[in-house]
Amino acid sequence: MRADAGALRVYAQDATPLFRGEPDVVVLPGSTAEVAGVLRVATELGVPVIPRGAGTNLSAGTIADRGGIMLVLTRMDGLVEVDLDNLAAVCQPGLPTARLGAVAGEHGLLYPPDPGSRTTSTIGGNVAENAGGLRGLKYGVTRDYLAGCEAVLATGEVIRAGGKLVKDVAGYDILRLLCGSEGTLAVLTELTVRLVPAPEATQLGLAYFSTLAAAGRAVSRVLRGGVLPATLEFLDATCIETVEDFAAVGLRRDAGALLIFGQDGGPEGVARDVTRIAEACEAEGALDVVVAQDAAQSDRILEARRAALPSLSRLGRVTLLEDATVPRSQIAAMVERIEAAGARHGLRIGTFGHAGDGNLHPTVVLADSGEDAVARAHRAFEDIFEAAIALGGTITGEHGVGLAKLPYLERRLGAEHMALLRRIKSAFDPQGILNPGKLGS
Amino acid sequence: MSPNAPTGGRKVFTPELLDRCISCGFCLPACPTYVRTGVETSSPRGRIDLMRAVETGVLPDDDATVQEESSFCLGCRACEPVCPAGVQYGALLEEWRDHTWDRGGRRRVRLKPLLWGANRPWRLRAMGLVRRRTRGGDGDGPQLMLGCYERALFPKVSRAARALVPALRVDPGQGCCGALHAHNGDLKRGRELAEELGRRLDGTILTTAGGCAAHLVTVLGADRVRELSQYLAEADHRPRLTFGAADHPGPDPAFAARRPRIALQDSCHLRNGMGVFRQPRELIEEVGEYVELPSASECCGAAGTYSILRPRDSKRILDDKLDQIEAAQVDFVVAVNPGCLRQLQTGLKRRRSSVRALHLAELLADHYVPA
Numbered sequence: 149m150r151a152d153a154g155a156l157r158v159y160a161q162d163a164t165p166l167f168r169g170e171p172d173v174v175v176l177p178g179s180t181a182e183v184a185g186v187l188r189v190a191t192e193l194g195v196p197v198i199p200r201g202a203g204t205n206l207s208a209g210t211i212a213d214r215g216g217i218m219l220v221l222t223r224m225d226g227l228v229e230v231d232l233d234n235l236a237a238v239c240q241p242g243l244p245t246a247r248l249g250a251v252a253g254e255h256g257l258l259y260p261p262d263p264g265s266r267t268t269s270t271i272g273g274n275v276a277e278n279a280g281g282l283r284g285l286k287y288g289v290t291r292d293y294l295a296g297c298e299a300v301l302a303t304g305e306v307i308r309a310g311g312k313l314v315k316d317v318a319g320y321d322i323l324r325l326l327c328g329s330e331g332t333l334a335v336l337t338e339l340t341v342r343l344v345p346a347p348e349a350t351q352l353g354l355a356y357f358s359t360l361a362a363a364g365r366a367v368s369r370v371l372r373g374g375v376l377p378a379t380l381e382f383l384d385a386t387c388i389e390t391v392e393d394f395a396a397v398g399l400r401r402d403a404g405a406l407l408i409f410g411q412d413g414g415p416e417g418v419a420r421d422v423t424r425i426a427e428a429c430e431a432e433g434a435l436d437v438v439v440a441q442d443a444a445q446s447d448r449i450l451e452a453r454r455a456a457l458p459s460l461s462r463l464g465r466v467t468l469l470e471d472a473t474v475p476r477s478q479i480a481a482m483v484e485r486i487e488a489a490g491a492r493h494g495l496r497i498g499t500f501g502h503a504g505d506g507n508l509h510p511t512v513v514l515a516d517s518g519e520d521a522v523a524r525a526h527r528a529f530e531d532i533f534e535a536a537i538a539l540g541g542t543i544t545g546e547h548g549v550g551l552a553k554l555p556y557l558e559r560r561l562g563a564e565h566m567a568l569l570r571r572i573k574s575a576f577d578p579q580g581i582l583n584p585g586k587l588g589s
Numbered sequence: 590m591s592p593n594a595p596t597g598g599r600k601v602f603t604p605e606l607l608d609r610c611i612s613c614g615f616c617l618p619a620c621p622t623y624v625r626t627g628v629e630t631s632s633p634r635g636r637i638d639l640m641r642a643v644e645t646g647v648l649p650d651d652d653a654t655v656q657e658e659s660s661f662c663l664g665c666r667a668c669e670p671v672c673p674a675g676v677q678y679g680a681l682l683e684e685w686r687d688h689t690w691d692r693g694g695r696r697r698v699r700l701k702p703l704l705w706g707a708n709r710p711w712r713l714r715a716m717g718l719v720r721r722r723t724r725g726g727d728g729d730g731p732q733l734m735l736g737c738y739e740r741a742l743f744p745k746v747s748r749a750a751r752a753l754v755p756a757l758r759v760d761p762g763q764g765c766c767g768a769l770h771a772h773n774g775d776l777k778r779g780r781e782l783a784e785e786l787g788r789r790l791d792g793t794i795l796t797t798a799g800g801c802a803a804h805l806v807t808v809l810g811a812d813r814v815r816e817l818s819q820y821l822a823e824a825d826h827r828p829r830l831t832f833g834a835a836d837h838p839g840p841d842p843a844f845a846a847r848r849p850r851i852a853l854q855d856s857c858h859l860r861n862g863m864g865v866f867r868q869p870r871e872l873i874e875e876v877g878e879y880v881e882l883p884s885a886s887e888c889c890g891a892a893g894t895y896s897i898l899r900p901r902d903s904k905r906i907l908d909d910k911l912d913q914i915e916a917a918q919v920d921f922v923v924a925v926n927p928g929c930l931r932q933l934q935t936g937l938k939r940r941r942s943s944v945r946a947l948h949l950a951e952l953l954a955d956h957y958v959p960a
């Protein structure tokens with residue numbers, strides 16, 4: 149337990165810019181029993197409890213804006229077992245995602261979800277946020293690999309849901325409800341996740357287009373043609389330019405859009421699919437198509453995508469990243485509206501993201517955190533969320549609602565749906581102590 | 590809601606350095622103190638937030654957490670290569686210690702004689718650290734930096750360096766490079782000493798100490814400084830090395846029939862500050878079978894003066910490393926910085942291990958074939 153001013157200060161932030169809120173105390177429990185003890189006391193006293201892993205979320209989901217107990221689960225980082233017969237792993241919530249990935253790899257297996265923060269983030273945090281990542285299109289997201297959990301309710305009872313089962317319809321699907329509940333319903337204390345056989349081979353390629361619309365048409369052509377790529381990412385012209393300015397990975401600056409594609413699986417199938425994707429890009433008028441010939445070249449291609457956010461962040465002091473999501477057929481239309489929103493509010497917005505998922509990351513970089521600039525950015529994001537909803541999309545694809553997007557949630561869900569969330573919340577957490585002021589508030 | 594980036598402050602820190610951090614947390618798993626505690630005050634992101642609190646005056650200079658964390662940090666800079674925003678943590682830490690260690694009134698007593706001695710070349714001599722007047726080389730090559738304590742603790746290292754680079758020039762009257770001061774809360778003196786050394790030693794300065802190399806690069810610029818492995822790996826300077834060949838079987842009869850297994854301990858500042866880590870591995874491969882330890886790139890706990898200031902924490906980090914060295918069944922573990930070498934030798938001796946720790950220069954000199 150820590151209550152020194154320094155610790156309270158440090159745990160006042162997560163990875164979301166512009167949000168801070170100091171807890172009154174930081175508690176690092178070592179067991180499920182200790183978690184239950186903290187929650188019983190907190191419910192009795194009506195004190196907020198904010199469960200937290202590595203604090204890499206981008207929605208201000210772990211900000212203690214009402215004070216209370218910051219419940220940090222990083223000490224509970226054990227890997228209980230890797231079950232090769234049932235292709236499952238059982239772990240504690242504080243286990244880093246990357247460590248689970250490494251252990252799975254040692255057994256020739258793969259834990260597919262790979263959010264951008266996977267080197268730092270914890271499995272518990274990934275489940276609480278239902279984290280996505282670069283493999284969403286073919287493999288799905290965290291939810292698709294969560295098989296079971298142990299959780300402590302706000303009142304201190306310990307429940308278990310699911311297990312090492314492929315099929316299980318006994319009761320409401322509490323497991324899926326807890327996945328993505330952002331620490332507002334219960335505290336996850338043990339997770340059972342599914343693993344899959346690791347693919348033998350991976351190959352990547354990239355294609356330049358003169359416009360994002362052309363890249364969008366290429367994505368549709370690829371998927372209609374019967375290929376489900378493991379990787380399908382895009383960068384807009386602003387991102388291409390910035391990546392070249394700061395990371396110099398050798399991209400063509402004259403292109404309007406860059407599509408990064410890839411496939412994994414058996415070596416022959418991979419080669420065939422990658423050729424088919426390249427052909428689809430050419431058929432949609434790609435300016436240039438490059439297919440990696442070896443692992444090193446594949447890595448360099450992915451580097452362009454990885455460098456997008458860090459490069460954008462060097463344009464100014466405050467980087468605001470959103471994740472509006474639309475049906476993938478609407479990507480080009482959505483990017484057009486993002487650009488229009490930027491122009492309307494005097495901002496330059498770079499957009500990159502997961503083309504196969506329709507999951508976009510419009511990014512605003514401000515020279516400083518002055519009120520005027522921040523207000524303009526917020527107005528632009530409001531326009532962007534409106535546009536996403538109008539195109540049949542959502543306000544967040546993978547980052548979560550947290551504090552940052554709660555004001556926009558009702559526009560996406562409607563008043564009745566919001567009321568239902570509140571009733572669910574009060575069934576789990578009658579005193580409203582778990583991560584208050586976020587989902588279900 | 591208040592912005593992450595502070596605007597205006599007490600000028601303890603260079604604002605551009607402090608503003609760079611975007612709080613993404615990518616540094617957490619790279620940080621030895623975070624990995625061992627799981628507490629974010631002991632992480633780079635957390636420490637930068639503490640620095641911001643000092644800068645804005647939210648936390649006083651003598652705040653216990655501020656004092657503790659500025660000292661608990663190893664200063665290994667493992668957070669820098671993984672930082673997507675390019676935060677120069679090492680520079681921030683130097684500014685932090687420069688400010689906090691002075692004002693908090695806890696300037697480490699144990700360090701005083703060390704820093705005092707290294708402050709002036711004559712004091713080093715007077716303290717008996719320079720036992721024998723080093724013979725000045727008469728080549729036209731780079732200038733060898735002798736290192737203030739390295740020359741006393743490991744005189745064989747500079748002799749080995751001179752064997753490997755016959756053209757080396759050696760100026761016995763040179764002083765300390767100031768890394769010791771810069772890393773321990775005296776940034777100004779650290780810079781002065783580096784500048785003094787830069788004036789005294791003209792041309793390229795060659796050093797066998799990764800920590801000194803990185804400090805000199807910061808003050809004098811990368812074109813004035815070469816660390817030994819960096820220099821030897823350059824095509825023009827590559828020494829002829831051999832192992833097991835009939836004409837030069839190497840000094841140790843134990844390895845007449847098999848190549849020795851050799852591990853490396855990276856120098857943190859050499860790797861994280863200068864990006865030099867490929868070179869020592871390449872050179873080791875030429876004389877033995879290179880074995881990469883799982884934690885080769887992680888701090889050994891020596892961390893400059895850390896092993897003197899925080900012996901318990903230092904030993905905890907070293908113990909994990911020694912377990913790996915013994916499990917890897919190597920014959921030698923090679924260091925490229927005197928602090929690491931001393932740390933490894935002390936630890937291995939304490940365990941009565943059969944593994945021998947030595948400096949890269951010594952290893953290579955054993956296998957050097959003069960032209």
